[in-house]
Amino acid sequence: MLDARGLQWVSPLELAAIVTMGTVADARGREVRLLVPHDPKIASYLVRMNVVELLKPFAEIDGAVPIQERRDHSDKLLEVAEVTPTNIEVVCDRLGLLVTERLGPEAGRAAFDSLAELLNNATTHGYSKTGAFTAAQLYSGTLSRTPGFEFAVCDCGDGIQKVLSSATNQDLEGPAALELALNGGVRRAEGRGHGLPNLWRQAIRGCKGGELMLRSGGAVATAKLRSDPISIYSRVAEPVDGTWAWLRVRVP
Amino acid sequence: MKPDPATTVTYDVGQPRAFLSTRERGRKVLHDLEDRIPPDASLLVINFANVEAMTVSFTDEFLRKYYSTLATQDDGPACVLVTGLNNDTRETIVIAFERRELIALERLGDDLVPLAASDVLSDTFKLARALGTFTATAVAEKMGISAPNANNRLKRLVAARALVRRRGVAERGGKEFSYSALEL
Numbered sequence: 001m002l003d004a005r006g007l008q009w010v011s012p013l014e015l016a017a018i019v020t021m022g023t024v025a026d027a028r029g030r031e032v033r034l035l036v037p038h039d040p041k042i043a044s045y046l047v048r049m050n051v052v053e054l055l056k057p058f059a060e061i062d063g064a065v066p067i068q069e070r071r072d073h074s075d076k077l078l079e080v081a082e083v084t085p086t087n088i089e090v091v092c093d094r095l096g097l098l099v100t101e102r103l104g105p106e107a108g109r110a111a112f113d114s115l116a117e118l119l120n121n122a123t124t125h126g127y128s129k130t131g132a133f134t135a136a137q138l139y140s141g142t143l144s145r146t147p148g149f150e151f152a153v154c155d156c157g158d159g160i161q162k163v164l165s166s167a168t169n170q171d172l173e174g175p176a177a178l179e180l181a182l183n184g185g186v187r188r189a190e191g192r193g194h195g196l197p198n199l200w201r202q203a204i205r206g207c208k209g210g211e212l213m214l215r216s217g218g219a220v221a222t223a224k225l226r227s228d229p230i231s232i233y234s235r236v237a238e239p240v241d242g243t244w245a246w247l248r249v250r251v252p
Numbered sequence: 253m254k255p256d257p258a259t260t261v262t263y264d265v266g267q268p269r270a271f272l273s274t275r276e277r278g279r280k281v282l283h284d285l286e287d288r289i290p291p292d293a294s295l296l297v298i299n300f301a302n303v304e305a306m307t308v309s310f311t312d313e314f315l316r317k318y319y320s321t322l323a324t325q326d327d328g329p330a331c332v333l334v335t336g337l338n339n340d341t342r343e344t345i346v347i348a349f350e351r352r353e354l355i356a357l358e359r360l361g362d363d364l365v366p367l368a369a370s371d372v373l374s375d376t377f378k379l380a381r382a383l384g385t386f387t388a389t390a391v392a393e394k395m396g397i398s399a400p401n402a403n404n405r406l407k408r409l410v411a412a413r414a415l416v417r418r419r420g421v422a423e424r425g426g427k428e429f430s431y432s433a434l435e436l
Contacts, residue, residue, distance in 0.1 A: 088274055096271030096305060109305040109340035116273040116307045124275075 002055075005063070007037040010045060012135035013152035013213070013246040015080050018046075019054045019133045020154040024241050026058040027130045036063025044068060049135060050079040076102065078136040083153065085123045092116045095136055099149055102138050103251050111249050114212075115151045118245045125163045126155035126243050148210070148250040156242040160216040174219025175233035182214070182221055182231060210249040215240055225249075253385075253416055253432040255331065259294040265303055265314075272306035278313025285318065289329060295434070296329040296413075297359070301336030311348040319354045323411035331434050332413035334367070335359040342367065355412040362436055366414055376405045380415055381433045388429065406431055 002018055022032045034055050037043045044066045046052055052065055075098065083091050095115055100108030115136070122132040132155035141147030157163075161177040172180065209226040218239040223231035263285050266272055272281075289296060298315070300306075315334070322328055334345065334356050345356055349368035356367045366377050379394055380386065392402035409415045415431045422428035 085276070089277060092273035093271050096273075097269070100304060105304075106339065109338070112271055112305045113307055113340065113344065116271070116305075117309060120274055120307065120309050 002032065002034045002059075004037045004042075004046065005035045007042045008039060010037075010042055011152070011246070012049075012078075012080075012137050012150050013154075013244065015046070015049050015051055016133040016135045016152045016154045017240075017244055018051055019080050020130075020156060020242075020244075021240075022055045022059055023130050023133070024156050032059035034059050034061050034063075036061060036065055038063075040064075040066060048079070049077070050081070054080060054082075054133075074098070076138040078134065080133055080135040082131045083119055083123055083134045084131060085127065088119055088123045091134065092119060095151070098136070098138065103149060103249070107249065107251050111149055111151075111247075114247055114249075115153075118151070118153050118247065122153045122155040122157070122243070122245070126157035126159075128155070128157045128242065130156040132156070132242075146208075146250050148208075148248060150246070150248045152244070152246045154240075154242065154244045159242055160214070161219070162217075174217050174235060175221070178214055178216060178219050178221040179231070179233050182212075182223060208250040210247065212248075213246040214243065215245075216243040253331070254435050255295040259290075259292055260297065261289055261293045261295070261329070262297040262299055263288060264299045264301070266300075268302050270303045270306075272303060272310040272314075274307075275309050275313040278310040278317075281310075281314045282318055285314075291327075293329040295331045295333070298332065298334045299336045300334060300338075300341050303336075303341050304338075305340050306344055308344055308348050311344050315345060315356065316348045316352060316354065319349070319356060319412065320352065322413055323354065329413060330416045331357075333357050333359045333364070333434075353408075355408065355414065357412060357414040357434075359436070364414075364434065364436065366409070366412070373405060373408060376402075377409055377414060377433075380406075380409065380431065383433070384435075385430055385432045387431070391431075 002022055004018065025032050037046065047066055047068055052061060078095060081091065096112045099111040103111060119134060126132060132153055134153040136151040138149050139147055160181050161172055161174055164177045164180055165172045212223045212225055214221045218235055219233065220236050221231055221233050223229055265281060335358065337358060346368045349356060355369045355373065358365045358367050366374055376391065379391060383390060388399055388402045388406055391406065392399045406415060410417045415433055417429050417431050420428055420430050
């Protein structure tokens with residue numbers, strides 16, 4: 001049951017996560033039901049961002065779904081889309097153009113470096129037969145007064161704990177695994193394991209700072225991206241399959 | 253050493269406004285580059301002018317692996333330059349190279365700059381350019397360091413194809429290497 005009735009605000013993370021959870025449940029042979037948000041604006045946004053379209057083939061959609069005439073907003077958003085090893089370059093190209101044109105070359109290139117590394121993770125060690133889903137949105141700052149870019153990718157793969165436990169031959173706990181992943185404590189033989197630590201260095205170039213959230217298994221990491229970054233690692237009551245990553249970049 | 257235009261090869265990375273993201277793409281570009289370098293190439297210029305941005309993963313799989321291979325063999329182009337970088341692509345190369353202690357020589361206008369090099373290696377390269385053609389002993393004397401130390405520094409610059417090394421005969425007999433810096 002994907003109960004979205006009470007949603008008052010929704011970001012790319014929730015959108016990608018709703019589709020990912022529904023897809024995983026369906027793959028496990030469970031019935032999937034989406035309870036449409038009561039707020040017609042939020043319900044409309046779920047339709048606009050492809051959430052309903054992606055769930056419809058296997059899920060019961062319970063509630064009024066607005067019919068809308070779709071406008072092309074490819075210059076400021078990426079609707080929820082499955083990302084695979086086959087289409088990742090197309091998705092990255094589109095997001096790269098979007099962020100460099102709207103955030104400017106320096107901040108846009110930095111944002112691309114980070115989101116493309118997160119997509120790489122989701123389509124390599126994070127990849128599974130149930131796929132990974134991504135979404136992105138640029139904000140003008142009219143409402144929030146903080147213009148910027150928000151991006152999310154949710155995969156249903158092994159999760160950071162399992163990948164790092166296997167790489168280090170240690171049984172790593174959730175928060176410890178996320179801390180190790182973000183701080184670059186793992187150097188695998190083939191030279192990998194650097195993508196997440198580089199986010200610290202890259203994501204905020206030309207920007208006013210930002211946040212990175214990683215949720216994997218039963219743990220969550222929240223990092224404030226700035227010249228002196230800080231991060232918090234904790235457990236969550238509801239474990240997730242695979243890894244959810246969310247990146248928010250603010251621009252001057 | 254003046255580059256010979258007849259044996260200079262320029263390799264353009266990507267199409268205009270390229271965003272290079274995956275390791276898979278990095279592998280493809282590396283194979284393409286290797287296929288396009290003739291055996292007699294004296295200078296290889298890897299041009300990133302088309303590249304808007306590239307990830308560390310792509311760079312690791314493409315450029316880092318190419319330079320790692322160069323460092324372990326004597327054949328291949330005598331000199332290799334990267335050019336056309338923006339601040340983002342330059343920093344990405346530095347991140348990918350620093351962790352492997354590799355260096356790439358960048359052509360920046362009329363200047364040559366060793367990327368991801370320590371201050372010590374950058375100073376050694378500056379001296380090498382000022383000397384033109386020289387021996388390790390000359391570098392040791394000018395920098396006030398031991399000959400083995402000078403040799404170690406020059407070895408790393410040769411491995412990055414930033415300097416050319418040739419074997420010759422020393423004045424007092426025996427073998428001696430001479431080094432040359434690229435002249436633009």
